[in-house]
Amino acid sequence: MPKSRLEAFTDGVIAIIITIMVLDLHAPEAGSFAALWGMRSVFLIYLISFFTMAVYWNNHHHLFLLIKKINGRVLWANLAFLFAASLMPFATSWVGAQHLDSYVPEMTYGVVMLLMDVTFWLLIRLLIHADRHNTALVGLLGEGYYKPLVTISGNVVAILLAFLWPPLTIIVDVALLALWAQPEKRIEHHVHHS
Numbered sequence: 728m729p730k731s732r733l734e735a736f737t738d739g740v741i742a743i744i745i746t747i748m749v750l751d752l753h754a755p756e757a758g759s760f761a762a763l764w765g766m767r768s769v770f771l772i773y774l775i776s777f778f779t780m781a782v783y784w785n786n787h788h789h790l791f792l793l794i795k796k797i798n799g800r801v802l803w804a805n806l807a808f809l810f811a812a813s814l815m816p817f818a819t820s821w822v823g824a825q826h827l828d829s830y831v832p833e834m835t836y837g838v839v840m841l842l843m844d845v846t847f848w849l850l851i852r853l854l855i856h857a858d859r860h861n862t863a864l865v866g867l868l869g870e871g872y873y874k875p876l877v878t879i880s881g882n883v884v885a886i887l888l889a890f891l892w893p894p895l896t897i898i899v900d901v902a903l904l905a906l907w908a909q910p911e912k913r914i915e916h917h918v919h920h921s
Contacts, residue, residue, distance in 0.1 A: 811842035
């Protein structure tokens with residue numbers, strides 16, 4: 728099964744998700760800097776969410792540089808990842824509307840991040856299963872590749888931290904995202920030398 732349609736579909740959905748998030752930014756009622764400053768939490772959470780989607784898109788792209796074969800399970804895993812990602816505009820809007828001071832929107836944002844991490848990890852596992860004779864894929868992302876599990880565990884902690892102080896969920900999620908900000912150099916190295 729060719730991977731090109733899956734990649735094109737994923738690119739399109741992520742572009743739509745980012746577009747929906749930016750369309751949810753509304754101009755302030757008044758024409759003053761004070762009104763703009765009053766929207767700082769809306770802009771901050773939009774920036775974080777945009778960065779999140781960019782990091783996921785970049786890592787998805789790098790992941791598929793290694794892939795030679797996919798199957799139906801991979802298609803469903805990718806759709807599960809896109810479903811989780813499609814919740815990002817809702818979570819972003821809710822956190823922005825609450826000015827980062829209510830724990831339920833922050834927890835919801837954390838749950839969306841957790842769902843994205845779990846479904847991305849599942850996608851990696853199913854890609855390895857579908858393309859198990861791909862020595863580069865298995866060698867680079869198989870046994871001993873713990874980054875997704877560290878992120879998943881950290882997101883569970885981040886969700887619970889909302890009870891202490893709601894912004895902690897977002898802060899921890901951003902810190903965990905930093906692990907993924909630079910895609911796997913080993914993938915780039917392999918692609919460059921093969």
